[in-house]
Amino acid sequence: MSDKVGSVLVVGGGISGIQSSLNLAESGFKVYLLEDRPVVGGTMAQLDKTFPTNDCSLCILSPKLVELGRHRNVEILTYSGLEEVEGEPGNFTVTVKKHPKKVDVEECTGCGLCAEECPVEAIDEYQEGLMLRNGIYVDYSQAVPLAYTIDEEKCIGCGICEYKCEADAIEYDQEEEEVELEVGSIILSPGFEEFDPSEKEEYLFDHPNVIQSTQFERILSATGPSEGHVIRPGDGEIARKIAWIQCVGSRDKECNEYCSSVCCMYSAKQAITAMDHEEELDCTIFSMDVRAPGKEFQEYIDRAKEMGAEYIRSRPSKVVASKENNRLTIQYEEGGKPKKEEFDMVVLSVGMEPSSGAGEIERVTGIDLDDYGFAETRTFSPVQTSQPGVFVSGSFESPKDIPESITQATGAASRSSELISSEREEMTVEREYPPMKDVAGEKPRIGVFICQCGINIGGVVDVPEVTSYAESLPGVVHAENNLYTCSQDTQERIKEKIEEEDLNRVVVASCTPRTHEPLFRETCREAGL
Template sequence: MSKTGVLIIGGGIAGIQAALDVADQGVKAYLVERTPSVGGHMAMLDKTFPTLDCSACILTPKMVDVGRHPKVELLTYSEVREAKSNESGFEVKILKKPRYIDVSRCTGCGVCARYCPIEVVDDFNAGIGFRKAIYVPFPQAVPLKYTIDENHCIKCELCKRVCESIGAEAVNLDQEPEEVSLNVGAIIVATGYKPFDAQRKKAYGYGKYPNVLTALELERLLSAAGPTAGHILRRSDGSIPKRIAFVQCVGSRDLHHGYPYCSRVCCMYAIKDSILLKEHVQGVDVTIFYMDVRTYGKGFEELYQRAEKEFGVHFKRGRVARIYETPENHNLIVRAEDTETGEILEEEFDMVVLSVGLAPPDEITELSKILDVPLDEYGYIKEADIKTDIISTKVQGIFVAGTALSPKDVPDSVSEASAAAMKAVTFLRRRK
């Protein structure tokens, strides 16, 4: 399999946009995604800031477009294993992991999952709720093909017998990994991010106290398609919380237990989620403990003002030192210093949401070695020039977009993806 085109690594919103822009210019785009579906973290979000538009309503049409575009080849559930430069560009080897499903026969009907006896923790719902060992990550997945989780499958073959009974015969438990070789002229890295591991901040009790959540977990609770159908419920007793606190800069601007940089999106997603909570839970009281409110983008300051004045969200400037639980009712005590008055505060809440920062994904270290692209001091792909050429890398023909470069929001990720697509296509045409 040897063709010329552009390889895009990562199927989140940046990778999808880059693939569409490359393909729209008549160049073949190969979109590699390590999970069974494209969509990335944006697919997990309920709304986007600052407009509070439905995240899925923006993302899903692009996912469908990239899945149907004649110039885009999707390589989902696949990973780049080798890349060597040559006279025409790069020779790349990609490992397609076995789904144990014949995608040409799978109709996405879901009968197999209905009868599967094994339930595992649902990663797409941020660990809240369960999915079956044979699954699609979410209902709008592209491609809408099932995958068997080999780490949890017990080989009972019930899914195979059920699939055969309806005439699809898509289950193939003998499927093997497949190596795909490509010759491409340029590469775009759009591997996204991972959320900061909140368990590293032991003083905040995440993983110990059931009512301490991360913001991504709250997003899944807010979503009507989430594990609670949009109802905000406490993990400890299933009750509706009436007092909720947000703790900012968890893992960001932290020299001891996190990263020294600002993750850029945390203030805005906390403001967005606080408004959504006000709309979901009647009479809920929301307090945001912050170091500095950074609302730098178009429409951001206006949303901040709306949250405070129109929705009555409380903003308290102070770094939270500790969160501890009252065992009798699983409520949470937040201990913090009000840095405007010097007062030490101890306030009780029903739920605490940790606004975790953005970190480089785990796989980016290995990928940088494969591509021979250097990383910066924080673990992100290093740009060619931080002032004049942030889309190019130190390696000619390899470009970067989105949060593989640094923390940023959806609009900036999409803009960089389009810029990377233009750079890659221009590079190809100049080489020809």
């Protein structure tokens, strides 16, 4: 039998893959995190809030992204795909194909000068097609790795980005590269695909004011196309009356018969958030029934109703566009009687489908898929695939929400590490810190960093005014506000300011210390405080 290897391959850089990677790295194993997009983060990076707590999605995700990006025992392989798997449990040889970004990730500083001058525009996938991006781009400002990628299909070869790049990170001659990795176990967490609502022609998805649920998440987000204002994409007007149609692509014999498990909850979340963002907003949710089995989920549905959301137990038959006022009429049946009602905007609550790469993963790894195309598992072994040494987590196993994905990711990390426990810390390196500064007896030199967090904080606190006040306080030599203080680029900025301003005290006004204090303490420690 071959010797075991103390490393794990995690396929998929969404919240499930990130959690598995961090758990394994902290447990003494080398991790290779493989992601087909140029950055990690997955769908969670696109969300505005999470249910049932209404926490800012990026406020939960960003500390994990920063920890992932700075962890010495995690190697992130973005813009890459799994090509081949050979070997046996405990000792696999995997072949990975790295696609060319045309940018040196190690040299790119993420400054964005290249994108500012790029003359090419393309559909922004991160913004779900509601905005355009440049031919050289990064998905979002908190991305890991925070490095730009050139879209080869759109690039016209003008050379402007190379001319503008002060870090000399542009590499037009980059080509595809295959690398071999030795790993002891594999975790598959490639995520899911959203159901394409254009398949349901009766819901008029080609109308500009009929959107799907992730598009609405971007509208609600402070980093979205309308900076959190609930506007209609078709004309930019504030939407005053919005309808949600549930189970689009789920519980439907014409497409997917299974329940996607999250749609009832995220529709309630979107209605609650939208009513928080805009006053006098009329929200109506059409559903066959409401499935809210999680902890405090029913109370969350009740909260949406108390805030004014109307629930109509019906599956609408059709959406009709008005030729006069750009509004939309929903036709439905209630109590045996046909009815219709007019709305400003319609949100289609789309379900989850298996990852588009599921078939290729099946071919490469040899795992079995179930009748719907998700990874086949057993009832009492929910993270074990049909192949020994290959595990699964997240929505690739079945549709599930974020907390359940994280729980399963932890389980998959535990099972994969159990297989190679004898090799713990054989391939890891210890974290190194600069010498601790001796600040005893020094006059306080305080740096204050205040988080705006979109409208989550900025909507209730006058952040610029707080920043100005902080600057006037004794001992404060630097004060600034940031859109997201927990992002990787702000962590780097904090370290830079500690050195530039010779700070010996740091104050961060941000989210709860329960989730963020370890992140900021680690940043200060890396700067010698």
